Amino acid sequence: MxxxxxxxxxxxxxxxxxxxxxxxxxxxxxxxxxxxxxxxxxxxxxxxxxxxxxxxxxxxxxxxxxxxxxxxxxxxxxxxxxxxxxxxxxxxxxxxxxxxxxxxxxxxxxxxxxxxxxxxxxxxxxxxxxxxxxxxxxxxxxxxxxxxxxxxxxxxxxxxxxxxxxxTKGALRVELRAHGRMAHSAYPELGESAIAKLVEALHDVLAMPLPIEPEFGEAGATTVNIGLISGGYAPNVVADKAEAHLLVRTVGPSQEVKDAIRRVVAGRAEVSTSLDLACxxxxxxxxxxxxxxxxxxxxxxxxxxxxxxxxxxxxxxxxxxxxxxxxxxxxxxxxxxxxxxxxxxxx
Ligand SMILES: [Zn+2]
CATH class of the missing domain: 3.40.630.10 (Zn peptidases)
Structure with missing residues (x-):
């Protein structure tokens, strides 16, 4: 039928x-x-x-x-x-x-x-x-x-x-969690801004070189999306916590990418992964x-x-x-x- x-x-x-x-x-x-x-x-x-x-x-x-x-x-x-x-x-x-x-x-x-x-x-x-x-x-x-x-x-x-x-490209979900110390924003030297550390670390993540697979043609680049970012309390408070959630689309083994992210973040945030779908x-x-x-x-x-x-x-x-x-x-x-x-x- x-x-x-x-x-x-x-x-x-x-x-x-x-x-x-x-x-x-x-x-x-x-x-x-x-x-x-x-x-x-x-x-x-x-x-x-x-x-x-x-x-x-x-x-x-x-x-x-x-x-x-x-x-x-x-x-x-x-x-x-x-x-x-x-x-x-x-x-x-x-x-x-x-x-x-x-x-x-x-x-x-x-x-x-x-x-x-x-x-x-x-x-x-x-x-x-x-x-x-x-x-x-x-x-x-x-x-x-x-x-x-x-x-x-x-x-x-x-x-x-x-x-x-x-x-099919792989998908790797990465979370960055930065920690600092709260303070009155008029005295930033008394605190440590988790948001500043996170933003700087993210800047370096976006700038880092990532693996390329020429065989995949125009789909051959590893790409990073910072899809979610949160942290802080108010403009006049130095934030003690901030986090970002990233999705990386991989073109090969994910370990290389995980290692590279940890390297560029260099301790400014904790790095964890919650999903790792292979390419x-x-x-x-x-x-x-x-x-x-x-x-x-x-x-x-x-x-x-x-x-x-x-x-x-x-x-x-x-x-x-x-x-x-x-x-x-x-x-x-x-x-x-x-x-x-x-x-x-x-x-
Ligand atoms: Zn579907």
């Missing part, structure tokens, strides 16, 4: 599934895939929204895994069910479907479901894995990785403009057009699911924005691309 990927995308976009609140979309998909004749499993994910008190209006969360009853899949198509906030529902014109998750990653879920249907009709042993929590802490991928199903290949979906990714390289397949993804994915967390590949319709530039959309043409082309890639890998 042919699955209408555009109609399925519409339905998925209209179910709100901001991270930590994926229960409804998971239930919809589990039921939908069971109707298609798959053996469907719900993998419970315990991780709760740290912003909520326990039991505070939260439903259950789970990954959805679907495959032929009793079969070990050769290839698993996978992406995430959660979206970033805020939710907005689906609207469309001739060319595009618009809405939260249209390209990141509900159109991809629909394309993978449609491709899997064609693959199993062709006799390919295929599985589907849809996880929660990708946009926050990869909680769903971590649970899935503890429960692998013996697949040889993992085709992960994120918006790559229907290009096969040859690499991953992947191989070329046939004549499929290629790219390098500057963003991170669940792939480094899904190492037990087979050799990874990354491919999906849509543009990451509109993901996480009010303009989020997916081209209907590109969505349907991606169904063919998933079928082609999975067929080449397994034949």
């Amino acid at each position: 042919n699955i209408d990927a555009i109609d399925l995308t519409r339905k998925l976009v209209n179910i709100e599934s901001t991270s930590y609140h994926e229960g409804a979309v998971g239930a919809f998909l589990a039921e939908y895939l069971a109707t298609q004749g798959y053996a469907v499993e719900r993998m419970a994910v315990e991780q709760r929204d740290p912003a909520l008190t326990p039991g505070d209006g939260e439903g259950e969360r789970f990954n959805v895994y679907a495959a032929e009853q009793g079969a070990t899949p050769d290839v698993v198509l996978s992406t995430h069910m959660d979206t970033v906030p805020p939710f907005f529902g689906c609207r469309e014109d001739d060319e595009f479907l618009y809405g939260r998750g249209a390209c990141d990653a509900k159109g991809i879920i629909a394309a993978q479901v449609a491709a899997a249907e064609r693959l199993r009709e062709a006799g390919v042993k295929v599985g589907l894995l849809f996880v929660v929590g990708e946009e926050r802490d990869s909680a769903g991928a971590k649970v899935a990785n503890a429960n692998p199903r013996g697949s040889r290949f993992l085709i992960n979906g994120e918006p790559t403009g229907n290009h096969l990714a040859l690499a 991953v390289r992947m191989r070329r397949v046939g004549e499929l057009p290629t790219m390098v993804a500057k963003f991170a994915t669940d792939i480094p967390m899904l190492t037990a699911w087979g050799e990874p590949f990354l491919l999906g319709p849509g543009s990451i530039h509109v993901a996480h924005t009010p303009q989020e959309r997916i081209s209907k043409k590109e969505l349907l082309e991606c169904v063919d691309l998933y079928v082609e890639l999975a067929t080449q890998l397994t034949s």
Whole structure:
């Protein structure tokens, strides 16, 4: 049976599934895939929204895994069910479907479901894995990785403009915490400004040379974003505390970057890291057009699911924005691309 990927995308976009609140979309998909004749499993994910008190209006969360009853899949198509906030529902014109998750990653879920249907009709042993929590802490991928199903290949979906990714950059979250001594700002010599130390350290972090990977082309630079900065009390108080949260997009081993940051900060702030997603390289397949993804994915967390590949319709530039959309043409082309890639890998 042919699955209408555009109609399925519409339905998925209209179910709100901001991270930590994926229960409804998971239930919809589990039921939908069971109707298609798959053996469907719900993998419970315990991780709760740290912003909520326990039991505070939260439903259950789970990954959805679907495959032929009793079969070990050769290839698993996978992406995430959660979206970033805020939710907005689906609207469309001739060319595009618009809405939260249209390209990141509900159109991809629909394309993978449609491709899997064609693959199993062709006799390919295929599985589907849809996880929660990708946009926050990869909680769903971590649970899935503890429960692998013996697949040889993992085709992960994120918006790559229907290009096969040859690499995804890594993501390293770094926190700098500076400490000082409070004083009346008229007598700065009696205190020690944590903000001044932090600002100077950050200045040197921004100026430091960082690794470059020429093979990645225009995606080959390590980049640093200082995304959050806080500290102090009032203009007339010398601050005793200040902190900054950085996200570094890496093109190689993260240790080199961590060491370099510690070196330039030179004790002016404590340096800690809270997320360290590796940069991953992947191989070329046939004549499929290629790219390098500057963003991170669940792939480094899904190492037990087979050799990874990354491919999906849509543009990451509109993901996480009010303009989020997916081209209907590109969505349907991606169904063919998933079928082609999975067929080449397994034949
Ligand atoms: Zn995504």
